[in-house]
Amino acid sequence: QVQLVESGGGLVQAGASLRLSCAASGRTFSSYAMGWFRQAPGKEREFVAAIGGSGGGTYYADSVKGRFTISRDNARNSVYLQMNSLKPEDTAVYYCAAGRLRSFSYYYTPRNYDYWGQGTQVTVSS
DSSP: OOOEEEEOOEEEETTOOEEEEEEEOSSOGGGSEEEEEEEOTTSOOEEEEEEOTTSOOEEEOTTTTTTEEEEEEGGGTEEEEEEOSOOGGGOEEEEEEEEOOSSGGGTTOGGGOSEEOOOEEEEEEO
């Protein structure tokens, strides 16, 4: 069982930066691929970024590539999402997720993940 708790969301102006954190419980954190997803009102949950279990391989949605960076610290059981050059269209609830995923091809789909955090709101004003 893995419990995930996100933090770091907030209200910022366009062009600003935020860093989201996700703290995980459990002793086998490094065995899980970690993903960040987001969901805006009236829209489906969408993939943002993911990172492999031992830090190998990072993957991004085209909409955030070059602006967002995912990283993890297995010693701290944590995963991070550094978000730069934020845009109003980045406004959403951001969720972190954990899954024992054998291939990066599984990273992009929410239903492939086993555990989810409660989400943190990110609001970007224009």
